Amino acid sequence: MREPRLLSVVAPLHDEEAVLGAFHARTSAALTGLEYELVLVDDGSSDRTGELLRELAAADERVKVIALSRNFGHQPAISAGLEHARGDVVVMIDADLQDPPELIGEMLDAWRRGADVVYAVRTSREGESRFKLTTARWFYRLFAKLARIDLAADSGDFRLMDRAPLNALLAMPERNRFLRGMSVWVGFTQTAVPYKREARPGGSTKFTPGKMLRFAFDAITSFSHAPLQAATLLGFTFSLLAFLAIPLAIVARYAEIYERGVPTTLVIILLLGGIQLITVGIIGEYVGRIYDEVKQPPLYVVRERVNVTAPEAEAEPERAEQR
Numbered sequence: 586m587r588e589p590r591l592l593s594v595v596a597p598l599h600d601e602e603a604v605l606g607a608f609h610a611r612t613s614a615a616l617t618g619l620e621y622e623l624v625l626v627d628d629g630s631s632d633r634t635g636e637l638l639r640e641l642a643a644a645d646e647r648v649k650v651i652a653l654s655r656n657f658g659h660q661p662a663i664s665a666g667l668e669h670a671r672g673d674v675v676v677m678i679d680a681d682l683q684d685p686p687e688l689i690g691e692m693l694d695a696w697r698r699g700a701d702v703v704y705a706v707r708t709s710r711e712g713e714s715r716f717k718l719t720t721a722r723w724f725y726r727l728f729a730k731l732a733r734i735d736l737a738a739d740s741g742d743f744r745l746m747d748r749a750p751l752n753a754l755l756a757m758p759e760r761n762r763f764l765r766g767m768s769v770w771v772g773f774t775q776t777a778v779p780y781k782r783e784a785r786p787g788g789s790t791k792f793t794p795g796k797m798l799r800f801a802f803d804a805i806t807s808f809s810h811a812p813l814q815a816a817t818l819l820g821f822t823f824s825l826l827a828f829l830a831i832p833l834a835i836v837a838r839y840a841e842i843y844e845r846g847v848p849t850t851l852v853i854i855l856l857l858g859g860i861q862l863i864t865v866g867i868i869g870e871y872v873g874r875i876y877d878e879v880k881q882p883p884l885y886v887v888r889e890r891v892n893v894t895a896p897e898a899e900a901e902p903e904r905a906e907q908r
Contacts, residue, residue: 586697592621593672594689596680597662598638599628604682605637609648612678612686624649624666624893625680629656642891649893654886660762661885663742668755668896673748677764684743688780692745701773704744704765706737707782735769737777744768760884 594612598605612623625648627635635652642648651665663677674696678684684705692703742765746754753771754764769775887895 588697589672589674589693590620591672591674592616592619592689592693593624593670593675594621594686595624595626595663595666595670595675595677597626597628597659597666598630598634598680599656599659599662600630600632600634601680602630602633602637604680605634605641608680608682608686609641609645611682612689613645615686615689622647622649622670622672624651624670626650626662626666627652628658628662629653639891646892648891650889650891651887651893652889652891654888657885659742660764663764664755664762665885665887667751669890669893670751674745675748675751676745677742679742683782684741685780685783688743688778689745692778695776695778696745696747699774700776701747701750702744702768702771702775703746704737704740704768704775704777706777706779707739707741708779709781740765740777747773749773758881760882762884 594616596608601608609623623645625638625641627638627650638648638650638652642650649669651669653662653665657665667675667677674693676689676692678686678689688705692705695703744765746768750768750771750773753773754767757767757771759767
C-alpha cells in the first residue's frame with residue numbers, strides 16, 4: 586500500500602462561473618486529509634471565471650491558477666495543467682461537475698493497490714441528449730476497430746495517473762492531442778472504476794457538434810492509419826472497375842446496346858472526381874498534422890500564473906512562458 590505525498594487535481598475551465606464555487610467546495614471536501622493542490626486552467630474565459638479563480642487562489646494557497654492568453658481548447662488546457670502539476674499522483678477532471686470529485690477517493694484506492702493509471706468508465710450519462718449519446722457510442726465503436734490501442738468504451742479524460750506514466754505522456758510531442766488515448770498508449774498497469782455521470786448543474790456544454798466531429802477525427806488520425814489505407818483501397822477498387830468496364834463499353838458500343846450521351850460521361854466524371862477529392866482530403870489531413878509538427882508552435886500561451894511557478898523555469902526560462 587502506497588500513499589501520495591502530493592495529489593494534484595487538474596481541471597480546465599472555460600466560462601464556468603456558474604459551477605466553479607461548487608466544484609471547489611466538493612473537490613476540497615473529497616480530498617480532506619490529503620496533501621493536495623488544485624491546478625485550475627482558465628482557457629480564455631469571457632465571463633467572471635478568471636475573477637473568481639483569482640479570489641479562490643487568494644483565499645486558498647492550494648489553488649493554483651494558470652490563465653491562458655486565449656481559448657486554446659480542452660486538450661491543450663488540460664496539458665497546461667498537467668505540465669504545471671507537481672504531485673506524484675495527478676487526476677484529470679472537468680470542472681462542470683458531471684464527473685463527481687467524490688470518486689477520486691475510490692480511484693486513489695485503486696492506485697494504492699498498484700494501478701498506475703486509473704480511468705473512470707461511465708455506466709450512465711444523465712442530462713445528455715440522445716444525439717450525443719448515439720454519436721459517442723458510434724465513436725467508441727469506430728475507434729476500437731480502427732485504432733491501435735485498447736481504449737475502454739465510455740471512458741473520458743477523468744482519470745488518475747501516477748507520476749511515471751504522466752512523465753511518459755508529457756514527453757510525447759503531439760500538437761493534436763487525444764489525452765485519453767495517449768494515457769492508454771504509454772502502458773503501465775491500468776484499471777477501471779465505474780461511475781454514473783451526473784447532469785450538468787449549471788452552465789452549458791462547450792462541445793458543439795463541430796468540435797465533437799473535429800475531436801473524433803483528431804483521435805482517429807492520431808492513433809490509426811486506417812483512413813489512409815481506406816483511401817488507397819478505394820483507389821484500387823475503382824481503378825479495377827474502370828479496367829473491367831473498358832471491354833464492356835467497347836462491346837456495348839458496337840452492339841448498339843446504348844446510345845452515346847453526355848449524362849453517362851458526366852456521372853462517371855463526377856463519381857471519380859468526388860472519390861479523388863475525398864482521398865486527397867484524407868491525405869491532406871495527415872499532411873496538415875505533419876505541417877503542424879514541423880512548425881512546432883507552442884501548445885498554449887500563459888497570460889498569468891497565480892500561486893504556481895512556470896514548469897522547468899530554471900532550466901528553460903524563455904520557453905516556459907510559451908509551453
